[in-house]
Amino acid sequence: MSADFAGKTIAITGAAGGIGQGLCRFFGAQGATIGAIDRSDAVLELAAALQADGISIQAAVADIASPDTARAAISTFGDVHILINNAGLSRHATIAKTDPAGWEEDISVNLNGAYNCAHAVLPQMVERQGGAIVNVGSVNGLQALGDPAYSAAKAGMIAMTKALALEYGRYNIRTNIVLPGTVRTPLWDARKAKDPDVLKTLERWYPLGRIVEPDEVARVIAFLASDAASAVTGAAIPVDCGLTAGNIVMTREITLEDF
Template identity: 40%
Template structure:
């Protein structure tokens, strides 16, 4: 029995001396596979691109400008606008023609500015839903169908904790909740065709998306950290690790999952514990 116990923990990557988990991920994990990443030039997109490429993937980057696609980790680049259907369709055709049907699709591109209900107008609602839901689905659908026709594929959507509980940005949150539902539809309807679809819901990440808030209030990060059980917000590399795990064969039995990567934000309300119960 003792021998079996020791063998189990050794194979699981647990250090027998310190008890800590050891990373045993191969640098060639994605060798021979093509991964398409949208929003590849952003803070999170860049981290995802670098990690996939570092583990052997041929990474195809998509963004709305050539300047955003300067990463040396990209093997191929495509420029299109998720708010322009003709541009999306041209982008899809270019990806399939130049790079073939991807093995991995990471739908990362997204954007928001309407932070409260007071900021909503018909135009902002349309803009944020079109960019974060309609455009994403329009781009993903033909590629997902091509994966299913081939018989294999892994799709990861970047959603948000805003899709799980309300933290502002109501139109963006509605769009991201739609993404969660769309991913589950792929998981259920195309699972027998060899396609998996999962969702990563990050909490706050310190990227350029926070610059406009910091410009208004430099102390906002300190205030933000009070909300997180880990006492900090997550970084882009932590979210990228979750994305690459779900995209990989290590997650071969996982589909239709919505995974928060949020330093514990959606687990509960820490300020309630601190300010009410602990008062």
């Protein structure tokens, strides 16, 4: 159990998703009290299951795209020492398939929702003169990889992270963002039903030859939220098995080397 998280309340958005469930279990096992937020009722089932495992967790069903709803959900958890903005949504693969309503939906959930939750917790963090916010972005925020509305929102999260770090550092509030690549979550089960080799195809693009596991994302978030990262703020850290290090497929073809 980590002394950094024991006795602290950690609010986690998108808690019912693949990465979110992993985060709840990870930090719950570290002795934290979890404030789990999701717009799906599945978050209630998750909370019941984790409570049965001895984890301290409260759940709130809320659409964080609404500022008032996000604020109300956060307020039910009392003192929030760490906020993990993990909620995310992508339903539009290309610009051509993205209408204005779809664009607005992806921006609202991914970017505005993260802002709304940060806005809700900042006053109490300022009053305590301390806190940590870790945003869960994506490598899509760095380069064009499809899902343009989602990608634009994730790029906006990077800019928001740096702005928060600049303005609130004087209150000992640190804000960082992790940028996962492809993560092994239930989302990919549906994709594999259509194409059983989809992950094998994707793995060619990753220098480590594999995709990311949810607990690998959780461990980097835990570092950024912990006292071990006391001098780290405004950082954007890829957790991507090397995807953003370079184009390994193109490099192999140019050099004709298999490495």
